[in-house]
Amino acid sequence: MPGTEHDHDDPKRFTQEECFNVVWNHRLLFSTNTLETDNHVLADAIRGGDGDSSQHGMIAVIDAGVANTNPGLVSALEDYVKAHRVSLPELRSVHITPGGELAKNDPKVVEEILTLINEHRICRRSTVLVIGGGAVLDSAGYASAIAHRGVRMVRMPTTVLSQADSGVGVKNGINRFGKKNFTGTFTPPNAVVCDTELLKTLDQSEWITGFSEVVKIALLRDAGLFEGMEADAARIRGRDLSTAMRYITESARLHLEHITRGGDPFELDEARPLDYGHWSAHKLEQMTDFELRHGDAVSIGIALDSLYAGMIGVESEDSVGRTIALLEDLGLPIHHPAMRDGKNLLEGLQEFREHLGGKLTITLVTEPGSSIEVNEIDTKTMMRAIEELSSRT
Ligand SMILES: NC(=O)c1ccc[n+]([C@@H]2O[C@H](COP(=O)([O-])OP(=O)(O)OC[C@H]3O[C@@H](n4cnc5c(N)ncnc54)[C@H](O)[C@@H]3O)[C@@H](O)[C@H]2O)c1
Ligand SMILES: [Zn+2]
Known part of the structure; x- marks a missing residue:
């Protein structure tokens, strides 16, 4: 129970317990054609309401499965950031990373993202934008959560599963010792932006x-x-x-x-x-x-x-x-x-x-x-x- 306890017989003994809350704002946005320059949903989500993130940097981590099936995606993102340069942080790097469970099984994936966060001087007010399926969101989310004890992270889930479930959650992590999600954190994303159009390139299974x-x-x-x-x-x-x-x-x-x-x-x-x-x-x-x-x-x-x-x-x-x-x-x-x-x-x-x-x-x-x-x-x-x-x- 919160409060202070003094041991009157021994002044060296003292216990204090306090309870505190941390308030998180969880924003979920569904839209279509989010990278068209007249669509402000993604820009608003990245900017957020928590200070001066637009003055800082951004890197994008993109699932290779999405990048390969949407060949115009990287240049559309670059154009989008340029068009919204007044309100958006500078896009310092775009990193394509393997999709699927490999993203959680190979520890190199997290290491590479941490390296980019370091090299591009991504600070706690800078943003990691992650575009991909649940596995890439989990591993890039984990890297973002542990770098500097948590840099801003905006998710763009690109699978049915990640738009309907995992992308909305507050968990991230990777597999270790052959066990699912053995290493990870509970870290809410700064925003989740789901673009319906991105689901079109998924294969049927x-x-x-x-x-x-x-x-x-x-x-x-x-x-x-x-x-x-x-x-x-x-x-x-x-x-x-x-x-x-x-x-x-x-x-x-x-x-x-x-x-x-x-x-x-x-x-x-x-x-x-x-x-x-x-x-x-x-x-x-x-x-x-x-x-x-x-x-x-x-x-x-x-x-x-x-x-x-x-x-x-x-x-x-x-x-x-x-x-x-x-x-x-x-x-x-x-x-x-x-x-x-x-x-x-x-x-x-x-x-x-x-x-x-x-x-x-x-x-x-x-x-x-x-x-x-x-x-x-x-x-x-x-x-x-x-x-x-x-x-x-
Ligand atoms: N953090 C959580 O709360 C939570 C909850 C549920 C599931 N998960 C995790 O999510 C993972 C599964 O995620 P998933 O079902 O999204 O699949 P996935 O991330 O494994 O992706 C499946 C495949 O689809 C490709 N892909 C992704 N988006 C695409 C697109 N738009 N077009 C074409 N290809 C695309 C990927 O490259 C990959 O090859 C599992 O690791 C699971 O443990 C996490
Ligand atoms: Zn699940």
């Missing part, structure tokens, strides 16, 4: 994979959103952009709301509802040497925990059936050959507990829109769920 996180948040928070996805699954799969954006923006909004109003932005509690389906997802990613996409692994993880919850009577048969049907209708996987090593997969429970700290806390959905936390998993039943899912064709 990268497009659909991110919707597993949308299914996740709908199952946890919003039965109506889940029903909408059931009705619109074919349109989402068929890349009807205006339909899909309704779900992506709603997912982003729900994630933002959870972080900013849920009372536990830096995940100090044992319960981590946003990690529904993730204990097995993270383990499967590791078991497949990260060849399995995070979004696909989450889809399998949701199917598995739903089947398990049905088996122990926590989730109704109808809800389990609808969940698995929606994942399949979207074209998402519900099993993977690596699951045949069920014993190894179950070790993911312990690793998940270690990563979170405290006692094992797993979120299970009871029906779309509501969930509970459990502190025990019956491993025999979970093994049965693993075997049943693996045997599906």
Whole structure:
């Protein structure tokens, strides 16, 4: 409890405890054609409301997957910064970095960004603009968070998953010792700018994979959103952009709301509802040497925990059936050959507990829109769920 305690018998003993808050402003902006010079969204986001960042420098880190499929992107960014030079910091360097999980598995990626931050004298009021998928946002976000104990960072997520979920979050990190997100920090970005147009160059499997996180948040928070996805699954799969954006923006909004109003932005509690389906997802990613996409692994993880919850009577048969049907209708996987090593997969429970700290806390959905936390998993039943899912064709 805050306050001061004196030991009257021993004046050398003294305890003081204080409590303090740090206020963060979390800005999420969706727009289209953000690099057209008459669009001010990105310029406003970079400038921010926190002082004189425009007087300082900026470097851009761009996911190679985005740069390669959008050949005009770098020059469009340079032109944009020139056109807004009165309000924007000077763009000192543009760095293209490998996309995908390699960005989190190869420690050189973070080292290179730290080197650039040093060489281009990026100070705590200067900005690192990161354009890319969740993996590049995580690794460049980590480099930005540890350089000078935190330089300004503006994210431009370019995948469905990162616009709907990860880009909005306050976490960053890289994989170490073969474990997901072993090294990282909780550091909110200064702003998140999502450009719908950038999603057009994703290939089909990268497009659909991110919707597993949308299914996740709908199952946890919003039965109506889940029903909408059931009705619109074919349109989402068929890349009807205006339909899909309704779900992506709603997912982003729900994630933002959870972080900013849920009372536990830096995940100090044992319960981590946003990690529904993730204990097995993270383990499967590791078991497949990260060849399995995070979004696909989450889809399998949701199917598995739903089947398990049905088996122990926590989730109704109808809800389990609808969940698995929606994942399949979207074209998402519900099993993977690596699951045949069920014993190894179950070790993911312990690793998940270690990563979170405290006692094992797993979120299970009871029906779309509501969930509970459990502190025990019956491993025999979970093994049965693993075997049943693996045997599906
Ligand atoms: N920090 C968090 O809170 C959080 C939450 C969820 C997931 N994640 C992490 O996010 C990562 C997955 O991110 P992801 O699903 O965005 O995929 P990704 O970052 O792994 O990217 C997948 C591929 O798409 C390419 N790509 C990205 N944008 C593109 C575009 N617009 N056009 C063409 N190609 C493009 C990339 O180069 C890469 O090859 C995982 O590492 C996961 O752990 C982090
Ligand atoms: Zn996830």
